[in-house]
Amino acid sequence: MNAEIIAVGSELLLGQIINTNARFLSQQLAELGVNVFYHTCVGDNPDRLKEAIEIAEKRSDILIFTGGLGPTKDDLTKETIAKHVNKQLIMNEEALHSIKLYFERTKRQMTENNKKQAIVLEDAHIFPNEHGMAPGMLLDTEKNKYMLLPGPPKEMEPMFLKYGYQAIRTLLKEDDVIVSRVLRFFGIGEAMLETEIEDLIDAQSNPTIAPLASDGEVTLRLTAKHKQMETALSLLGETEEQILSRVGEYFYGYDETSLMHELIKQIKEQKLTIACAESLTGGMFQQEFTAVPGAGVLLKGGVVCYTNEVKETVLxxxxxxxxxxxxxxxxxxxxLAENIAILMNADIGISFTGVAGPDELEGNPVGTVYMGLSIKGQPTRVEKLNLGGTREAIRVKSVKYGCHFLINRLKGNQNAV
Amino acid sequence: MNAEIIAVGSELLLGQIINTNARFLSQQLAELGVNVFYHTCVGDNPDRLKEAIEIAEKRSDILIFTGGLGPTKDDLTKETIAKHVNKQLIMNEEALHSIKLYFERTKRQMTENNKKQAIVLEDAHIFPNEHGMAPGMLLDTEKNKYMLLPGPPKEMEPMFLKYGYQAIRTLLKEDDVIVSRVLRFFGIGEAMLETEIEDLIDAQSNPTIAPLASDGEVTLRLTAKHKQMETALSLLGETEEQILSRVGEYFYGYDETSLMHELIKQIKEQKLTIACAESLTGGMFQQEFTAVPGAGVLLKGGVVCYTNEVKETVLxxxxxxxxxxxxxxxxxxxxLAENIAILMNADIGISFTGVAGPDELEGNPVGTVYMGLSIKGQPTRVEKLNLGGTREAIRVKSVKYGCHFLINRLKGNQNAV
Structure with missing residues (x-):
């Protein structure tokens, strides 16, 4: 079974908003094992919407619409579908009641056009909207299934999680369990990683292997499918083992983690504290560190020392x-690394100094970065990097390399840098 | 003339990344006066990509592709288009040279598959990639125009702005000049702003007025069109004047500026230096400050003082x-504000202390923030904020309010806070 996600709304085509719904639903459908082969976005125009529906019906089993369920004249998703599949539109008393309550609760006056939101497709299964007004719908016809969801993500996401997800599982009538795992790598390029595991990618079927690169990191998403959860998991495990036996030295974590999260985990586990001196990164390391709730107590503090004066007087x-x-x-x-640890009375001192650009500095080309790592009771080490990209990219990568080196030091993996 | 934006990449259909490219290009095309009637997203599958191309060719004049130009086997946008329009793929020596330089500069080893990125469609106009490897292309056939752009936004956006935008203007052969200006506001909500200028929005035609809200800021994009540049500009000017006469007190700048950029401009003009003590913001103010090239010299330095110990011993x-x-x-x-200025020998000291959450602190609810502003020769002022939202949103808004208050202080606008 495969699905197509159809966003309806001219504001998307004008670039006024971003289609985060397509991403959210794609993740959910991937988890459900439903293939998504297309996303489509079409404006508030009945003819073009009708055409988009006709195209989607030919190539997809489930059509999932987001948007166009609101109170204004522009909102015409259900009207267009009703006409197309020859269904009546009927007032849903429950939805109408809930819209009235919504206005009472928010102490606003209900206008006549808001009633339009309580009108639904006959024979559709209705999803209550617990975070807004327009209800969702699922219409199951002989040929296709049509799911209609509201456009605002804060209404659509909880509605899908509570009603849509289960409705699709019911449609699937399928016992197969789908398990998925993301392997995260740092310090190796996408092309290099793929070269190392080319034969595995070429031979993939179950699990599938999907590589993705961004900001100097590469991830591999493994997805396995089987009637038995246990077998699906062991299929995943086997493939993971094969991959890690080749490129394991670059692997740093699973799923939604990040280098910073892994570093914080290490520091916490070893009951250490850290301090940071940042020249070219200008506070980015500490900002990311403290963005993680609860991590702040591990960071004693730090100094941003862009100027030589501060390097000398304060550090x-x-x-x-x-x-x-x-x-x-x-x-x-x-x-810098040794002195910041002393100044802040921390176990670890980390420092970043280098050239983020746009101009070179002291004869060093843009992208030259030195990172100092001072860990209590160990000799200080300094790593040198030659980074490419924009000023911002160089700063971002410096911070990532800082995490990477420090994680390896803390894991006692001295050479894996 | 109308356009369709076709994103190619299975990572989009799996929900691993968000299609920000569609939004960026839609905004640009709206500005150019090109109608965008559809966004399509299709995976790394040659048959489905071919079908998407065939559908798009029937309904759109310009097909703009993003993604699928990379080095791996998955990347097949140009290969599929070449076959479909019956064009050869040829090695572009300039692009190859630039890829080799990229690897030299970043001191990484170039693998064989990277060469694939330098292969282009014959007869296509080539857009150099100044922020990555794969060049862009524009192929103008009798029936349709095909623009191929790389997938990573940090490569695609500058490439489009530098080469794609003008290429489309040339295709349009249009004499009308389009001018556009973004007015930026802080300290007023979107609903409130729209209420203030509702009649202007309702009556808009030339210029058009497009409001957009994000992260506590609201922008209005004004776009005017006329055969004469001068007339187009004066149309813009008139509308701007009308708007600012009503909500000018919240206006802080034009176009791609930010509160931080405006603050840096003020500090530079007044030949001052600044230092910063950050508790809840954890380095975010300084990181954003130093993200602006050349601003680093104005920031003497700063301290991240998450812990009370550092507040006491260092500050x-x-x-x-x-x-x-x-x-x-x-x-x-x-x-904090006074002492950081002394420690760093700076003219201005700014401090942030408060509760980013998730837990309350010292009996203060999440979102309570105090900001100190110490300017040489003036009495120190402290502003209190009660912010809503997530931990991250509270930190982001704190930094923006910090800029906002300091800009007003530096402009001598003591009461406009």
Whole structure:
């Protein structure tokens, strides 16, 4: 069984809003094992919507519509579908009641056109809207299934999770269990990773292997399907093992984690504290660190030391270091890391100094970055990077490499950098 | 002339990424006066891609593809189009050279499959990729026009702005000049803003007025069209004047600026320096500040002081303040702002202390934020905010309010906070 997601709304075609609904529903459908082969977006125009429906009916079993269920004249999703599949539109008393309650609760006056939202397709299964007004619907005809959902994500998402998801499982009448797992890699490019596991990708069927690259990271999504959960899981496990036996040194975590989350986990487990001196990254490492709820207590504090003056006066980098080696140097990174740990009374000191661009600095090309890592009781190490991309990309990658190196140090994996 | 935006990539259909490209291109095309009637998204499958092309050719003049130009076997946009329109694929030496340089610059090893990215459609006009590897293309056949752009937004957006936009203007052979201007507002909600200028929005035709809200800001995009540039500009000017006469107090800048950019402009013009003490914002203010090229020299430095220990030892907040008033207090914000300016030897000290959540702190509810502003020669002021939303939203809004208050202080606009 396969699905097509059809967003209805001219505001999408004008670029006023982003179609986050397509993403959300795609994730949900992937989890349900329903293939999504197309997303379509069409404006508030009955003729073009009708055409989009006709095209989708030929190539997809379930048509999932988002948007066009509102109170205004522009909203015509159910009207167009009703006409197309030859169904009546009828007033749904429950929905009408709930809309009235909604207005009472929010102390606003209900206008006549709001009643339009309580009109539904005859024979459709109705999904109550617990976060707005327009109810959702599922119409099951002999040929196709039509699911109608409201456009605002804060209404659509809870409605789908509570009613739509189960409705699709019922339609599927299927016992197969689908399990999925994302493997996350850092320090290896997409092309290089795929080269390493090319034969596995070519031979894939169950599980499927889907690579994705973004911001210097690569992920592989493995999805297995089987009547028995146990077998599905062991299919996943076997493929994962094959992959990790080849590129395991770049693997850092599963599913929705991030390098920063993994680093925080390590620091927490080892009951350590950290402090950070940031020159080119300008606070980005600490901002990401403290974005994780509860992580703040592990970060004693840090200094943003963009200027040489602050490196010298606050972070006590020796004047000779700055004058003789420059601030973009191994020695400066080392002193920054050691001194920030002392200043903040932390177990770990990490430092970033380098050239984010657009101009080179002290004769070092854009993308030259030194990272110092000082861990209590261990010799300080400095890593040098040559990064590409925009100023922003260089800063983002510096922070990721910082996490990557530190994770490996904390795991005692000294060479895997 | 109308366009269809076709995103190619199974990662979109799996919900792994969001189609921000469709939004960006829709905005650009709206500005160019090109109607977009459909967005389509199709996976990395040559048969389904071919079908999507055939459908799009019938209903749209320009087909704009994003994605599928990368080095892997999955990437097959140009291969499918070449076959479909009966064109050869040829190696583009310039693109190949630029890919080799990219690898040299980033000191990574180029694998064989990366060469695939330099292969282009014969007879196509080539767009260099200045932020990645795969070049873009425009193929103009008798019946349709095909524009191929890379998938990563950080490559696609600058490429479109530099090459694609003008290429479409050339295709349009249109004399009408389109001018567009974005007015940016902070401190007023979208609904309130729209109420204030409702009659102008209702009566709009030339210029058009498109409101958009995000992250506590509201923007209005004005777009005017006329044979004469001068007339188009004066149409824009008149509408802008009408709008600002009503809501000018919330206006802070034009087009792609941000509150941070406006703040940096003020600090630069007044030849000042700044330092920052960040508790709940955890480095976010400084990270955004230093994200602007050249702004780093204005930021002497700063301290992230999540822990009370660092507030006391490094930033010299008095123990009595912490014990008697708490760290979420007017007094603490004041000391932080004054002391960071002293420590970093800066003209301005700004501080953020408060509760980002998820838990309340010292009896203060989530969203309570104090911001201290210390400007050399002026009495220190502290502003209190009660913000709503998630942890991240509270941090983001704190930074924006910090910019907003400081801009007003620097402009001598003491009361407009």
């Amino acid at each position: 006590k980098v020796r004047r000779e270091t700055i004058e003789e080696m420059g601030v973009v140097s191994r020695q400066c990174a080392q002193e | 010299k907040v008095r123990r009595e303040t912490i014990e008697e008033m708490g760290v979420v207090s007017r007094q603490c914000a004041q000391e």
